[in-house]
Amino acid sequence: FFWSNSCPHCQAAHPTIDALPDDYPWLNLLSYEVSTSAENALLYDQIATEVGQQAMYVPAFIFCGGMTGGWAADGSTGVAIEDGINACHTWAVENRDVLAAQIAALGKASAANSSVAVSSDTESTGTDSTGTEDGPTVDSAARLAAESESAAGVAAASASGAATDEGVVPSAQGDMALAMPVEAAAGAAPAIALPFIGELNAASLSLPALTVTIAALDAFNPCAFFVLMFLLSLMVHAQNRKRMLIIGVTFVFFSGLIYFVFMSAWLNIFLLVGELKLITLLAGLIAIGIALLNIKDYFWFKQGVSLSIPDRAKPGLYQRSRNLLKASSLPAMLFGTAVLAIAANSYELLCTSGFPMVYTRALTLNDLPTGAFYAYLAAYNLIYVIPLLLIVVLFTVRFGSHKLSEQEGRVLKLLSGLMMLALGVLLVVAPDALNQVTTALGLLVAAVIATALIVWIDRRLHRGDRQHSQPA
Structure with a gap:
C-alpha cells in the first residue's frame, strides 16, 4: 500500500486496507508513505x-503481480481489491506445488515456507509470518521485487489474470487518486540538493505553480504601487537617474524583505499548529473576508471598512518621500528610503495580507524540509518584487511621471479580491485542490476573465447613466 500524508484518497483508504490483515491472517500488509521518504518513493517506482x-499516483495497491490505484468514495475500490486478493490466494493454494518449485528455483525460500506475490505497497508495518493451515504465507510483491528483478513475475503469469477477472482496476482513476509529487525521488527526475536547504523535488510542479501564480497576482498590489510610483514621481524632479535608481531599488529591496519577514511569521504559526483542519478553515474564512472587502472597494471605494492605505497616513508618507530629496549623502538617502519602505509596507500589509496567509497555509500542508519552506518564501518574494523593479527601471529610463489613478487601484483590488475569494473557498472546502498544478493557473485565468467582464459591464452601465443624465 503506497500512500501520502497529503492525499485525502489515501486517508479514506486506510481504514479498509489496514483492516485486511485482521480479516485475512495469511495476508502480510506492507505500508509505505512516499511523500517524506525518497527510499519508499524509489521502491514504489521499482515495483510499479x-x-x-x-x-x-497515490494511493496505489500492488498485489498478485498487478497494480491498481485510486480510491472510490463509494467503497467499490476496496471491494474489488478484496475480491482480487481472495482470488489470488485461492489460486496460490490450488497451485502450491507450482509456486514452491518456482520460488525454490529462485533460491528465495523452501517449499515449506513458500511465498506468493500478493500485497499492497506501503511503509513496513507488519512482520513476516509463516505458513498456516489456511494456505501458504502471502508475502508482498515489494519483498520479492526487492530480492530479484524477476521475482515479481512469480505469481504474475497466472494469478494476475485471476485478479483482473475479479474487477481490480488496472490503473489510477483521475478523481479518485492524487498525482504523485514524488517521481523525482523515485528516479524519473532526480531531487536537487541545494546548500543550506536540502533536497528539493524537481517533479513537484504543483507547489511551484501555486507559488508563481499567487505571488504574481499579489505583486499587483495597489498599495505598493501607490507608494512606489509617488516616490519615483518625486524623484523625477531631482533630474538624477542614478539617485532615482538607487532609491527605487532600495525601496523595492526593503519592501521584499519586510514581506518575507511577515510571511515567515505566518509560516511559523502554521507550522506550530500543524495540520489542524480548524486552522485551515479559519485561514480560508479570513481570506474570504479580506477578498470581499477588496471586491467591495471596487464598487464602493473607501466607503465603510476598507483595507486601503488610510488617508490620514498619506501625509506622513508624502513628507518622508520629500525628505529624501533633501538627503545630502548616500548613507542618509539609503537610510531614509529604508525607513520609508518599512513604514509604507506596514500599511501595505493591510491591503494584501490575505494572499500570504493563504499561500503559507497551503505551503505548510505539504511535507517539506524546513529549508524548502523558506526557499519557497524567498521565491515568492522574488516574484513579488519583479513588477516593482520593472516600474523602477521604466521610470529611470523614461524619466516619466505617473500616479496610480483611483480607477486603476479599484481594478487591481477587484482582481486580487476575486482570486483571493476563490483561494479562500478552496481552503475551506477542498484544501488539497491547491496541490493540483492546474488549480492555481485556472483560478488566475478565471479571475482575470471575471474582472474584465465586471469592469466592462460596470463601464457600460455608468456610460448609460451619464447619457441619460444629459439634458435633451
Whole structure:
C-alpha cells in the first residue's frame, strides 16, 4: 500500500486496507508513505515498473503481480481489491506445488515456507509470518521485487489474470487518486540538493505553480504601487537617474524583505499548529473576508471598512518621500528610503495580507524540509518584487511621471479580491485542490476573465447613466 500524508484518497483508504490483515491472517500488509521518504518513493517506482505500470499516483495497491490505484468514495475500490486478493490466494493454494518449485528455483525460500506475490505497497508495518493451515504465507510483491528483478513475475503469469477477472482496476482513476509529487525521488527526475536547504523535488510542479501564480497576482498590489510610483514621481524632479535608481531599488529591496519577514511569521504559526483542519478553515474564512472587502472597494471605494492605505497616513508618507530629496549623502538617502519602505509596507500589509496567509497555509500542508519552506518564501518574494523593479527601471529610463489613478487601484483590488475569494473557498472546502498544478493557473485565468467582464459591464452601465443624465 503506497500512500501520502497529503492525499485525502489515501486517508479514506486506510481504514479498509489496514483492516485486511485482521480479516485475512495469511495476508502480510506492507505500508509505505512516499511523500517524506525518497527510499519508499524509489521502491514504489521499482515495483510499479516490475508489474508494467508507472509510479504516478497515490494511493496505489500492488498485489498478485498487478497494480491498481485510486480510491472510490463509494467503497467499490476496496471491494474489488478484496475480491482480487481472495482470488489470488485461492489460486496460490490450488497451485502450491507450482509456486514452491518456482520460488525454490529462485533460491528465495523452501517449499515449506513458500511465498506468493500478493500485497499492497506501503511503509513496513507488519512482520513476516509463516505458513498456516489456511494456505501458504502471502508475502508482498515489494519483498520479492526487492530480492530479484524477476521475482515479481512469480505469481504474475497466472494469478494476475485471476485478479483482473475479479474487477481490480488496472490503473489510477483521475478523481479518485492524487498525482504523485514524488517521481523525482523515485528516479524519473532526480531531487536537487541545494546548500543550506536540502533536497528539493524537481517533479513537484504543483507547489511551484501555486507559488508563481499567487505571488504574481499579489505583486499587483495597489498599495505598493501607490507608494512606489509617488516616490519615483518625486524623484523625477531631482533630474538624477542614478539617485532615482538607487532609491527605487532600495525601496523595492526593503519592501521584499519586510514581506518575507511577515510571511515567515505566518509560516511559523502554521507550522506550530500543524495540520489542524480548524486552522485551515479559519485561514480560508479570513481570506474570504479580506477578498470581499477588496471586491467591495471596487464598487464602493473607501466607503465603510476598507483595507486601503488610510488617508490620514498619506501625509506622513508624502513628507518622508520629500525628505529624501533633501538627503545630502548616500548613507542618509539609503537610510531614509529604508525607513520609508518599512513604514509604507506596514500599511501595505493591510491591503494584501490575505494572499500570504493563504499561500503559507497551503505551503505548510505539504511535507517539506524546513529549508524548502523558506526557499519557497524567498521565491515568492522574488516574484513579488519583479513588477516593482520593472516600474523602477521604466521610470529611470523614461524619466516619466505617473500616479496610480483611483480607477486603476479599484481594478487591481477587484482582481486580487476575486482570486483571493476563490483561494479562500478552496481552503475551506477542498484544501488539497491547491496541490493540483492546474488549480492555481485556472483560478488566475478565471479571475482575470471575471474582472474584465465586471469592469466592462460596470463601464457600460455608468456610460448609460451619464447619457441619460444629459439634458435633451
